[in-house]
Amino acid sequence: MxxxxxxxxxxxxxxxxxxxxxxxxxxxxxxxxxxxxxxxxxxxxxxxxxxxxxxxxxxxxxxxxxxxxxxxxxxxxxxxxxxxxxxxxxxxxxxxxxxxxxxxxxxxxxxxxxxxxxxxxxxxxxxxxxxxxxxxxxxxxxxxxxxxxxxxxxxxxxxxxxxxxxxxxxGSYFKGGLTPLRLWLTEDYTRAGRGGMGAAKTGGNYASSLVAQQEAMAHGCDQVVFLDVAEGRYVEELGGMNMYFVYADGSIVTPETGTILEGITRSAIIDLAHKKGHKVEERRFGVDEWREGVASGEITEVFACGTAAVVTPVGTLQWDGGEVSGAATEEAGPLTKEIRQDLVDIQYGRADDGFGWMHRVL
Missing domain, CATH: 3.30.470.10 (Aminotransferase class 4, branched-chain amino acid transferase, N-terminal domain)
Known part of the structure; x- marks a missing residue:
């Protein structure tokens, strides 16, 4: 009832x-x-x-x-x-x-x-x-x-x-424009493991990320990246956002769910990218693949997503002893900007909602 x-x-x-x-x-x-x-x-x-x-x-x-x-x-x-x-x-x-x-x-x-x-x-x-x-x-x-x-x-x-x-x-998440983030790779803290609460949206997950976020900020970074608890090799998510990696051939990879939050924006981006003709893989994604892919130019764009920011470009990954920066260190890459614009245009009614995502309240 x-x-x-x-x-x-x-x-x-x-x-x-x-x-x-x-x-x-x-x-x-x-x-x-x-x-x-x-x-x-x-x-x-x-x-x-x-x-x-x-x-x-x-x-x-x-x-x-x-x-x-x-x-x-x-x-x-x-x-x-x-x-x-x-x-x-x-x-x-x-x-x-x-x-x-x-x-x-x-x-x-x-x-x-x-x-x-x-x-x-x-x-x-x-x-x-x-x-x-x-x-x-x-x-x-x-x-x-x-x-x-x-x-x-x-x-x-x-x-x-x-x-x-x-x-x-x-207000807008970006006061000074769409500036790429600088991310810190934590090797001391993990967010969730198999059978844990990583896929649940509960405050404890965010509380556990705060000390790692402090670590990131102490190193001059904006956000923290967590790796899997089992092997410490695979990218999971940021403290409050899911991640995407764009390859030179137009294909896109996003870390698979199971131990990470199943983001509402994350799944919308998968649908948008498919509609644009991009192949999207949801799979385990190693941090070495990130480092090597950006260094070689095979990975051309990295971005994160969430309700507050919608889509946020990523410029640099930093860790204890090194860092790697892609092409988009000063501004968002073209596909990052395109997907973000497509999404906010649907949300604000400036584009046709062919997915049936919007729910009218008034």
């Missing part, structure tokens, strides 16, 4: 003038809309009490399970305003399906995909004035998340779970 969502409007929403000022330069993840959505789960009642209320702090018992055992999942997605004023999200059913997979891995109850999409739509509709115009690739970032909210210190799946959606206007 579908959730019934009630709405209690905020008694003190931001003024239209305040919202307009925020949307001029929204940044990322610092300002939040007037409302939030919350749903409760218990074994006896299932998902119930779905409600939109004023955005505000949560009251949590110090024994709340998520604080001790990290039983939680989340998603990241965006709402886009098109030129005609309509508002759309990008492949929300895929985010919903991934949260189902993550919930299984974290022993959390499953929120049905239709209810997930309805919850996201409902919050966007209530806070629609916070969806920026498309100029400058602005959007409304949406953060659905689920956590163990039972006050209990025993190690078992929580018997009280909360699902929420919050929203924050976001």
């Amino acid at each position: 579908s959730l019934e969502i009630t709405t209690t409007p905020s008694a003190s929403p931001r003024s239209d003038e305040d919202v307009a000022r925020v949307l001029e330069d929204p940044g990322f993840g610092t300002t939040f809309t007037d409302h939030m959505l919350q749903v409760t789960w218990t074994p006896d009642d299932g998902w119930h009490d779905a409600r939109i209320t004023a955005y505000g702090p949560l009251s949590l018992d110090p024994a709340t399970a998520v604080l001790h055992y990290a039983q939680e999942t989340f998603e990241g997605m965006k709402a886009y305003r098109h030129a005609d004023g309509s508002v759309w999200t990008f492949r929300p059913e895929e985010n919903a399906a991934r949260m189902v997979r993550s919930s299984h891995r974290l022993a959390l109850p499953v929120l049905e995909p239709d209810d997930f999409v309805r919850c996201v739509d409902a919050l966007v509709e209530v806070d629609q004035r916070w969806v920026p115009d498309a100029a400058g690739e602005k959007s409304l970032y949406l953060r659905p998340f689920m956590f163990a909210s039972e006050a209990f210190l025993g190690v078992r799946p929580s018997q009280h779970v909360t699902f929420m959606v919050i929203a924050s206007p976001a």
